[in-house]
Amino acid sequence: MDTNIATSNLKSEDYFINMGPQHPATHGVLRLLLTIDGEIIKKVEPDLGYIHRSIEKMCERDSYQQIVHLTDRMDYLSSHINNEAVCLTVENALQLEIPERVKVIRTIIGELTRIASHTLWWGVMGMDVGALTTYFYGFRDRELINDIFEETCGARLTMNYNIPGGLMFDIHPNFVKRTKEFIAHFKTKLPEYDRLLTGNVIFQKRMKGVGILTKEDAISFGASGPVGRGSGYSCDVRKHHPYSALDKVTFKEVLRTEGDSLARYEVRIQEMWESMSIIEQLIDNIPEGDVQVATNAVIKLPKGEFYQKVETARGELGVYVISTGTKNPYRLKFRSPGFSNLSLLNHIAVGGKIGDLVASMATLDIVVPDIDR
Amino acid sequence: MTNEALQNLISSWIPELEFTEEGSQFLNITVQPEQLHQLMSQLKTNSETSFDYLFCLSGVDWGKELGVVYHLESTTHRHIVVVKVQTEDRENPTLDTVSNLWLTADFHECEVFDFFGIIFNNHPNLKRLFLTEDWDGFPLRKDYVDEINMVIK
Numbered sequence: 001m002d003t004n005i006a007t008s009n010l011k012s013e014d015y016f017i018n019m020g021p022q023h024p025a026t027h028g029v030l031r032l033l034l035t036i037d038g039e040i041i042k043k044v045e046p047d048l049g050y051i052h053r054s055i056e057k058m059c060e061r062d063s064y065q066q067i068v069h070l071t072d073r074m075d076y077l078s079s080h081i082n083n084e085a086v087c088l089t090v091e092n093a094l095q096l097e098i099p100e101r102v103k104v105i106r107t108i109i110g111e112l113t114r115i116a117s118h119t120l121w122w123g124v125m126g127m128d129v130g131a132l133t134t135y136f137y138g139f140r141d142r143e144l145i146n147d148i149f150e151e152t153c154g155a156r157l158t159m160n161y162n163i164p165g166g167l168m169f170d171i172h173p174n175f176v177k178r179t180k181e182f183i184a185h186f187k188t189k190l191p192e193y194d195r196l197l198t199g200n201v202i203f204q205k206r207m208k209g210v211g212i213l214t215k216e217d218a219i220s221f222g223a224s225g226p227v228g229r230g231s232g233y234s235c236d237v238r239k240h241h242p243y244s245a246l247d248k249v250t251f252k253e254v255l256r257t258e259g260d261s262l263a264r265y266e267v268r269i270q271e272m273w274e275s276m277s278i279i280e281q282l283i284d285n286i287p288e289g290d291v292q293v294a295t296n297a298v299i300k301l302p303k304g305e306f307y308q309k310v311e312t313a314r315g316e317l318g319v320y321v322i323s324t325g326t327k328n329p330y331r332l333k334f335r336s337p338g339f340s341n342l343s344l345l346n347h348i349a350v351g352g353k354i355g356d357l358v359a360s361m362a363t364l365d366i367v368v369p370d371i372d373r
Numbered sequence: 374m375t376n377e378a379l380q381n382l383i384s385s386w387i388p389e390l391e392f393t394e395e396g397s398q399f400l401n402i403t404v405q406p407e408q409l410h411q412l413m414s415q416l417k418t419n420s421e422t423s424f425d426y427l428f429c430l431s432g433v434d435w436g437k438e439l440g441v442v443y444h445l446e447s448t449t450h451r452h453i454v455v456v457k458v459q460t461e462d463r464e465n466p467t468l469d470t471v472s473n474l475w476l477t478a479d480f481h482e483c484e485v486f487d488f489f490g491i492i493f494n495n496h497p498n499l500k501r502l503f504l505t506e507d508w509d510g511f512p513l514r515k516d517y518v519d520e521i522n523m524v525i526k
Binding site: 048049052054056057217219220221222233234235240302303304305306307309316318320322331333335339340342343344347372 | 395396397398399401425426427428429431433434442444448451455475476477479480481484488502503504505512513
């Protein structure tokens with residue numbers, strides 16, 4: 001058959017395909033509308049709002065103590081750090097002197113949260129590219145952290161351990177011992193992660209040179225967290241605007257310059273080592289003292305505007321409060337890391353294949369309730 | 374750069390700007406809608422300010438006026454300013470887009486359009502991002518009423 005005639009008569013046409021809202025690789029109810037030409041992606045359009053609860057509108061109705069409870073329903077894998085962000089905003093606005101004990105405990109639990117989030121991410125990351133075993137390894141280690149949380153905070157996921165003015169109650173007597181046991185355990189397990197997945201040839205080929213984001217684009221898209229740092233953009237809030245006890249510890253900001261999926265992957269793996277180092281510096285020296293300072297039953301912030309940023313497991317979370325001096329905020333805006341990180345998905349996926357989109361999206365570590373606040 | 378130096382430099386570009394540090398930890402600039410794009414573009418491109426990181430873009434309903442608050446940081450100089458713009462037109466509020474300066478503004482301006490109904494001139498793809506196309510009204514406005522779904526205390 002003369003193939004030349006056959007090809008000259010064929011036309012190609014753009015094709016639309018729905019990915020999600022119920023798709024295992026979108027990790028929640030996120031719908032992507034893909035425009036494809038064969039296997040090549042020409043456009044990725046996220047369709048959001050499937051689980052939008054309008055938390056910002058609810059905040060205008062609620063008291064500051066109540067708002068804390070709404071925040072761990074945003075990025076549920078960084079719930080403790082989200083709570084901390086609102087509490088810090090209120091405490092700074094009221095100029096409360098927070099006990100050192102509170103600051104240290106908040107930082108330790110914050111870093112444990114980061115490790116728990118990254119182990120879950122690592123598990124599903126492997127699953128997204130076809131390595132199911134990682135899922136079980138990741139969840140096995142995360143379970144130990146959840147047990148520590150359960151003992152101290154009473155909950156495993158949405159912890160609500162922070163209140164404006166300190167902590168809900170003191171840590172459990174077993175907290176220090178169990179945290180140390182976990183660190184000792186995880187130090188033997190994290191190298192296994194590398195042996196199992198990082199060095200795997202198939203995995204490397206799926207990740208290397210895929211979904212490249214340059215440093216300039218990362219800044220322009222407002223990328224933060226490991227997504228920004230994988231492109232060599234120094235954006236760690238813990239370094240640039242330290243809060244709680246983070247100014248007392250030494251740790252390295254993990255940076256990679258390649259900007260591809262593998263770089264973002266390696267940043268998260270290294271970050272777990274850094275988080276363990278932060279916990280080790282603090283766990284033996286938790287100062288004695290109160291775990292909360294008294295606040296009024298009805299908290300009224302002074303008239304004005306307040307902004308607080310923290311580093312969640314996904315990047316920079318900002319809390320912007322406009323107060324008119326009443327018991328509710330006049331306007332409260334959450335600048336969520338996932339929303340900005342998702343906006344660059346189209347940029348890094350265009351020109352690649354659908355399989356590469358799944359791999360790139362996994363390294364953005366999207367949590368949909370964080371986007372659909 | 375200190376807030377004072379920033380204020381001196383920026384006011385030399387556009388004299389009509391209002392500056393205040395009252396009730397906020399940052400330097401606040403209020404700009405008229407007509408001069409918004411000119412100011413933003415200079416804030417980004419001038420090498421002394423180089424505000425290359427737009428870390429928060431929020432819509433606000435001040436009761437009478439609708440507007441947008443931009444939080445800007447420079448990743449080289451590490452200074453921060455807040456730019457505020459307001460419009461009194463509640464029927465057809467229109468502002469210039471900054472999505473050609475910061476790519477992140479693309480999604481954030483869609484969010485503001487979705488919840489406050491502010492239209493951004495020259496935006497490449499302004500659409501409802503979270504709500505459905507046929508949604509009536511703009512929920513984060515203070516005068517929005519939904520008797521069925523809203524719990525009012």
